[in-house]
Amino acid sequence: MTDHPMLALEHVGLRIGGARILHDVSLEVRTGEMLGVIGPNGAGKTTLFNVISGVMKPTEGVVALDGRDVTGEPIHRRAAAGLGRTFQTSSLFPALSVLENVRLAAQAHAGGATSVLRMPRRTDAATEAAFAALAEVGLADRADAEASGLAHGEKRKVEIAMLIAMNPKVVLLDEPMAGVASGDVPAITEVIRGLHRGGRTVLMVEHHMDVVLGLVDRVAVMHHGELLAADTPEAVMANPLVQSAYLGEAV
């Protein structure tokens, strides 16, 4: 198969003004791997995702996706190449319906997304893909609701449905469980597992350690903009620095 990692960062650094936000981050993620990213607040996890997805441009280093250098590419080109992400606080098209939100994602992937000559229909492939994605996250009955009126947990699910509809090769999840009621955590965990099962490469920032540990193959630890370690969950958990800087004392 492929001899290169699905996603590779080489010596990535980012400065804003005088502040060093990311420093010398190198990381390789294999195809089909699920990687957890943890670290204290402000460690640079979201920034890392921003750099990978193109929302921010690194000031140093190289980002390669599926063996291709994408450092200079705009966001949409990377997305079209199979990179999907969610945001730490839900980011939807608030005035559009749930279905429309997801269908746009599906349509973007299907090509001809911005064609004036083609009409979206109830029966076209993009709509079907959107319905399928909604069914997968259990929101099929909310398809016609307007996104802005959804409860918090539902918004998180729509974000994931959009990812499914995009059918990306690499998925970046930024705190998918934040604000999700305890009762819903298992369901969303399942959905994420489903995302991964399709052979996708998944990177996930999450502070719910049980979720992280239950899902991922490897854990990367960020601290002060640097990547401290990327190792098995057991090894990372045993790291004293992780314990003192991130986990803290047992409550």
Place this chain on the structure above:
Amino acid sequence: GGDAGSTDPGEPVKVAMLTSQTGPLAAYGAAYTAGFEAGLDYATDGTGTVDGRELDIEWGDDQGNPDTAVSKAKDFIGQGYQILAGTAASGIALALAEQAEQNKILYISGPAAADAITGVNDYTFRSGRQTYQDVATAGTFIGDPEGKKVVVFAQDNAFGQGNLAGVQAVLGGQGATVEGVLVAEDATEFTPFAQQLIGAAPDLVFVAWAGASSGAMWTALSQQGVFEAVPVVTGLGDVATYGAYGDASSDISFLNHYFGGAAGTDVEAAMIEHLEAAGAEPDLFSPDGFVAAQMIVQAVREGGDTVDGMIEALEGWTFDSVKGEITVRAEDHAVIQPMFQAKLVKAGDSWAPELVDTIDAETVAPPVAGE
């Protein structure tokens, strides 16, 4: 469809008047309207009828907006009106002239000054003076123009450009060197241009200015000492603008189309009497309305019921009017009329015009358009 085009003798004659009742030129519209009513009264001996036929006069507001004017004109024409008159804006007058030609009706434009209206087509007449006549009047102030240097200080718009072209044609043709200092219409600062005028050291500065900025412009000329350096001539506007010249008032020679009392004719006296009875004052464009009324009455009286007949009745017609004897030149419908030279004198707190000279109609007659 409709029944446009047929007019039964004996039925009222429908006359459409389009002028600004609102918008930036509303004041001109008011003066024109008052003048028209006085003229109609005069020409019909107070009956409002011509040879027993009723004149059915309908007024419309052009709002100073060509689109509105064209719409209204089309509405009138569609209703069978064959006589249309009025408007102070040259742009509107030209648009209406176009309508007149397309639809073969008679159009007598109002105070609009553009030379282009003269001779634009067979169907279009005018009731006022044109830019050329203004300029030619100014030309008479400096004696023999041969070898003199004249600078035209004007706004860079149709009015200003027209004046510059006029001066070039009139005084340039008589041997003067003519230069233009054209200022962007929206400019608000005239001090440097005043400097430029002095720098050019001309024998005469001809100022062609309209609109609100004239006050600031005159102040700038006066502050920079243009009046001490050069004689300055300009057109005297309507009563509302007498205050605009400020301290410069007494230093300017004014060419003038008309002000109340300038002509001293019997017709003028009749007009003023009528205006005052109606609570109005004679003003710059009162004669334009007055003349329009006279022309319409003439057209109806002599022209019968066809537009061609009316045109024929007007072409070459000479008559007595407010400003004196007036001729509608047959070739291009130019209105050959006397013009005035005036000055402003202090009258209490405000300024009042005083006649300096009357310039003979032939002296300032424009060349025949299109020749």
Place this chain on the structure above:
Amino acid sequence: MSTLLLLVITGLGLGALYFLVASGLSLIYGLMGVLNFAHGSFLTISAFLGWEVGRRVSDGTWWGLAISALVGIAVGAIVAALTEYLLIRRLYERHIEQALVTVGLSLATVALFEGIWGTDPIYTEKPDWLGQTTEILGAKIPNDRFLLIACALLVLGGIVLFLRRTRYGLIIRAGVENRSMVTALGIDVRRSFTLVFAIGGAAAGLGGVLASVYYGYVSAHLGSTLLIFAFIVTVIGGLGSLTGAAIASVLVAVLQQFANFYLGGTGDLVVVVALAAVLLVRPRGLMGKVA
């Protein structure tokens, strides 16, 4: 040489006038996000009422001018506060609608002014000294330009102090971003909003009276002619940056003077081209804050 100097100093004077209008506009836009198309009307009504009162008290004297200015400032503040209270407040956080309401207001008020005071400009008197000139290096500078520059500096300083020394600037910037959270911190944000409008209106009112000195007339269109330049300098300077607006006012006015004089009266064209160029190079204007 003296022409250059004349162009620069009269440019400064014109820039001062632009700034007097732009300061309120920039304050209101920068703090509240309201693109206030009615600002010109605030200016016009202040100029009219200032003139009406001033000439009755003492026409063409310093005393009369001072009265006019005070009346203008008061009228501007009151009208602006009323506008905020009656119209803008109901539409909070809906910036497009707020701008639209002010468009409607400017349409209606200009028509109303025309109805009341007519369409022709009404020429005004001013103290003699203002009509005279002072010679600087051979250039005869009209004295009223100095008055304009002085007032513009005062207004700039005053507003900067207001923003620095009081919490209002903070409250309003926060309130624009998230109004309900500001109230949830125990702050009556509505009062602050009205106050800012009033201050902007007061600056416009002063600008109106001074504009009537500069132009030598009052008319229903006094405000609308100045407004477009005020918008341009506000945007070039960087939305919400008062010093930016001040710098841009001067740059635009001087540029306009030079282009009008040396480039065949292309001042307006040059200014709009400059606007487009600045925004394309620096979308947030010269001194705009990073959004």
Place this chain on the structure above:
Amino acid sequence: MSEPILVVDRLAGRIAGQQVVEDVSFEVPATGVTALLGRNGVGKTSTIKSILGLIDRTGEVRLAGTRIDRLPTHRIVQRGVGYVPEDREVFGALTVAENLRLAERDARPRRELVEQLFPDLVQRRAQRAGTLSGGQQQMVSLARALVNENRILLVDEPTKGLAPKLVDEVAAALAAAAKTVPILLVEQNLHVIRKLADRVVVLSGGRVVFTGAATELLDDEDRIRRYLGVHDAADAVENTGTLEETR
């Protein structure tokens, strides 16, 4: 028990014409932490916003005996109500320092307390709050409420998005604060609730379905499953408590 600090009686709230809080009545005692619980979308946030007058509401709310349900929000807050909103709601265009300064209501704000609790913010005083990380924004939001003396704190999901270590710290901070001021706390993290809450109020479908001592709910697997949808109480505890095991 002394008189409750906050009494909510038949409170109903609407957003854009739609009823989101149906009929909610409960009391917050003058000491300790009262937790307001429920699944996503049951109306916890809306209840708090109704109390503050941030959304249209009807019903009766009394703070220390006086009705506050007719007052505008800023007056309610001025009476000593601190609020930590659900989504942080920091002013992104303002700096950290400006955010805090804006929140200072008292003549002598408790700056040292805040600085001591969140040293990270001291470092970032001049940074615009919009560029802070999610967790840092949460700290600003908490700091804004703690900087004043309050009679009650309304805190909506303060640990959302915080790293485990910080969750502990915030919990500790709230526990410390609770010694002097009563808190109405919305929280999803059962572990935090277990540690802090004295009493619980459970909402479902815009109504109160359970009120009682914290232990009454948390020790009852059946109730937890019923009210919070957690299928296995042990699992729920584990959810947040895995750390001890793993270590």
Place this chain on the structure above:
Amino acid sequence: MHSPDTDTDTPTTDAAASASTTAPTARAAAGAKGRAAASAPRMKRTLIGGLALVVLLAVLPLLAIDIPGVLPGPTYTPGTLQLLAYAMLIAALSLSYRMMFGLAGLLSFGHALFFAAGAYGLGMTLEAFAPVAWPSELVFVVSILVSLAFGLVLAATVGALALRVTGISFAMVTLAFAQAGSVIIRRNPGGATGGDEGLSLDIANVPGALVGVLNTRNLYWVALGVLVFVYLVVLWVEKSRAGHVAEATRENELRVRVIGIRPYTVKLLIFIVASVLAAVAGMGYLLLQSGASPRVATADFTLTLLVIVVLGGVGYRWGAIVGGIVYTLLDQRLTALAGSDFIAGLPAVLRVPLSEPLFILGTLFILVVLFLPGGIAGIPQRIRSGRTQHPVEAEEATDA
């Protein structure tokens, strides 16, 4: 105008949720997208309704319907036809503006530029071609094509530059271009534009059927044709995938990028289509008015469009049409009212404001923004839902 269907399949939760305080206009536009694929019978009904309306409008010149106070005369008279034709062209222009502003959220202050480009472009081309010895029909058609191409190139250039910035900067850059255009037109370079006095139509190569008051009827049909054409193009674009992406871009541009679409392309596309449609309306205007005046290139004219679109209802396509027609009629009729004896007889406090048409229009507009956020087109919806706060969801699908 037909009213939207009265049945609604909207779940209540959805309805209420959509009414946020932040962006009611935009919100109203989005509304029923979830229900985009409305049921077939309903679409058929609206299709028939729309067709019937067009047919009615088309036969209007053959009928003698008189609505005193609204129309200046019976519908067959040139005056009325002229007014209606003018109103329809303004409606077409507003429709194109709405596509940009309401759909894609692009607040342009320079739309007038493209209307003027159409009007002046055609006028100047006709004049330039006047001496050419081709058959006059050919010259006419070629002139139209040349002006369209001119509009297209202009739109692409301005759009490509202006869309590099967003928000208020975009508005100002478009304003700058439009101002530049306006200044150039008024400057009358080489005598090409006629300056302040406007450009008059050179009728040498204009088909005789489009010249003269007696042919106003034909011009009316041309205007109707332009309106229907613009409507269909706008409908098509809005319903297309690109239209949906444009809508999404208005809502959340970063999100659009992240799902793999470049917003710039879509915005540029919408900008160009809207601008070219404006140019088409501009050509109709030139023919109808037998000329063009510099007024149509001013920022004020764009502001008027904004007023029209909001008056009609940003959330509704037919709102722009209703707005355009209502505005034009009001503008004309209020002038008539202002000059009426009734007004003249009032005391000064009432007479002065009421005799200013723009005062009444401005006030009316303020009231609409304050109290009718859905605009005129939103009234049926409000009556039906009985709500007083904000427009909830626009039944976009029903007027398709």
